Amino acid sequence: MDSLFTLSGKTILITGASSGIGRATAVLCAKMGATVILVARDEEKLNQVRSMLEGSNHICKIVDFADYDSVESLVESLPIVDGVVNSAGINNKYLIKFVDEVKMDNMFKVNCFSPALLIKHLLKKKKLAKGSSIVFLSSISSTYATISNALYAASKGAINSLTRVLALELSSMKIRVNSIQPGMVNTEMVKAYGLSEEELEANAKSYPLGRLGKPEDIANGIVFLLSDASCWITGISLIIDGGVTLR
Template identity: 45%
Template structure:
């Protein structure tokens, strides 16, 4: 394999890695040769992910990244990193008039503040190598708005702006920063009933390719962004949505 496309000898941190997109990312990066550090809140599920990874040298760290002290502890425990994939998501459709302060705080803490503060701590601890790659998992909901999604869209929109600002700030260190904006991805969050089957079938009609995404669809793009072949890409918001935003 051309070394530009490989991930051998790269240490990569994946957050939200116990299920869904995060798990698929960790598994695909490891299958391409990376040594992955995975983190999430559920220790049992993290252990299961770790056991699914090929080769040795991978590690898991149980942490709640909405807690500042746990963010600091995680950053301090990291080895030197060649890349980070920051993945945090939830589905909660709430019209603005029914939003509670605790909903607002939790959603922004989970999807925005935790990622910002983790990157900050990694930089303070000098854990990102020159030439490292940072990838945020955002959402097309930041660009294509639907009723009831105002808070989620606002948090992801802020993450997009942070991606571009951070890319400019870290460019002198040759650290590149990008975000993936997925459309609807079939994960356990959807299977949990957070969105009804009827709503999903109606929404599916908006996808020209005729299906929702799979976690592996997102994971494949993170492989490109973590590899040296993407070393001239930074500040990009990459839409990956099966054609959803074409309509």
């Protein structure tokens, strides 16, 4: 595969790989030649995803990102990796008057703190190859306000800041750090909101390109940032949103 976009010879770690954007990214990474380490909580779903991947030698790791000790144990068991995709996340919507310490802790633990600790442990254990690429999943919610989304938006705003700081900190190792800000993508997370078909259609019509995103739309951007085609890109937050934030 003679292309800057190939991932041949690279080992890519993907969290949240059992569904949605993480699953689509795993499928595309394998198609582009990578060996993929699939990480999520659900063993059955992970094994299903592994069966979808081209190639062999792909690995499943069962980890709950609400448990910091599990994150450290994961790193202990890993080979050296060339790329990391932090796709694990939750989005439980609350009006601010219903927020409490437990809800805040859960949201930030999974969406921000555990991904940051994952990178810390990978660095300390020398499990990140020189010249590797880290991609965080942020969201347009970090800058595009919607009611009842304060905790999720704040956690993704923290990811935007983390991306920029780590891009500077790790530049001496030629490790690139970027993030993706998706718009509304038709995944299990969106389905969990309980929106009716009419509400989903209304949302889709608000997008200048006329539809909601597909997981593959986001996976394409992630694989670009993992590949050598983006070798002079670091510290950015790439918006992939069908144009909705233009409004």
